Amino acid sequence: MSTTEPNCIVVGNSSEDPFAIDVAHAMGQREDIADLISMKRFANTEFCPRFISDEHDFYAIGHKLEGKIIIVVSTSSLAMSRQSLAMRNMLIARAAKENGAAQVTLVEPDLFYSAQDRGAHPDLGFTQTPRDENDLKKFDGQPFTAKLYAELLKLSGVDRVVTVHNHSYSVQTVFKQVFDGRFHNLIPYDIYTDYLLHSDIVNFGPDGEGLALCAPDKGARGFVEEMYNRLKLPRAKFILLDKERIGERNVEIRLHKESPDSYETIKGHDVVLFDDMVRTGSTVVKSCQYLKEGNPGRTVFALTHFYASDEGRSKMANSALDEILTLNTLPTILNRDIQGRLRKKMVVLKIEKWLAQKLCRILDLPTYESDKSLYQIDMSSKNQRWTQKIYLSEQLKSLKKKRETLMGEK
DSSP: OOTTSSSEEEEESSTTOHHHHHHHHHTTOOSOGGGTEEEEEOTTSOEEEEEOOOTTOOSSTTTTTTTOEEEEEOOOOSSSOHHHHHHHHHHHHHHHHHTTOSEEEEEOSSOTTTTOOOOSSTTSSOOSSOOOHHHHHHTTTSOOHHHHHHHHHHHHTOOEEEEESOOOHHHHHHHHHHTTTOEEEEOOHHHHHHHHHHSSSSOOOTTOTTEEEEESSGGGHHHHHHHHHHHTOTTOEEEEEEEEEOSSSOEEEEEOTTOSSOGGGGTTOEEEEEEEEESSOHHHHHHHHHHHTTOOSOEEEEEEEEOOOHHHHHHHTSTTOOEEEEEOSSGGGGOHHHHGGGGGGEEEEEOHHHHHHHHHHHTTOOOOOSOOOSOEEEEOTTSHHHHHHHHHHHHHHHHHHHHHHHHHHO
16 A cells, blocks of 8 residues: 555655655655656745646645645755755745645754754753863854754744654754654664674674674764664674774774673674764774774674765775775765775665655554565675675576586486
8 A cells, every 4th residue: 555645745855866766665655756846946046846736726726735744855965055955845844834734754864963963052952961161162153053953944844853873862852852752763773683684794603603793982882782682693792992082083992991892802703883973984994993903804884874075985995994884874875986995895775665664653654565675785896795796696597507407408
């Protein structure tokens, strides 16, 4: 059964956004987004979205969306700034509400302005520990933009916000407050678990022998502990690292005093280091260099949001980091030019199907399932594992053909 008939319409903040199109398709929507909403732009460059209606229908003027749930899928783009995309989100939400929509849900896998999660006063932002002068000074002179963004979305007509693996306690707190609890921070445990258990990115025994999970700092500990529990591999190791910032882009790495396993125990183990995001790559590279001194097997960096700059991509080309596993919450990572030198060790899991399934549960919609897979794998032919899989596949085909020939001769 289609989720989008007659109650739900999925649009993007661009009519040709592949991510939004794939989410819509996974939810059973067969109409093109471009046939549902027009992304008009006036000669003076102002944006004016318009939900398309039958030009001969004069009975539902201003009420075409009566009772509908509108889902606005918003992702980063190489063509537009986040400021432009944020404004488009608000105008689309307002257009939906003014045309009768019962509910507007914003789906922003990488929630905008999450780095601007506090201000220069103690009451501007939320932290789990008291804010010291250094924390206040860090935001001196700038606005608490995450709160402003939440309030503007609410004012424009957004009723619910769905995001993926947001890192900021402050952002999560303010969005829950502004949206009266209708804020959903989806953590992709099941995606990572499925891929680690059913791919050859790491090698380990039936109970996890030869595998180690690593949290790069105490902030990632809870996430990695939950990954450990979900994998159900009792003999896998768990390493907790500690980092001390000694400059804007320099960190020192050491074993955390509360680490469940010691540095010496990871010898010969494949290590998966988890984090929510990467920007400059300094911490992850130094962490992998530190881990490599313990003579492990492979070191794999698994992360949700790949923001990396040119500098970050250059750093992560380091041989201490064997492979990168990420999601397409920032769809630009699928661009081979953006991957650059990392093409040969990067795997991207496309999460549109998983996200569609989560949305159906959140919005209490019937699920449309073409298959039960959580993700699609995007791997460059430069990746050694991709080459090996193609080679093995061809070998199996060749053996099957020879066997069929021999059986025919008999």
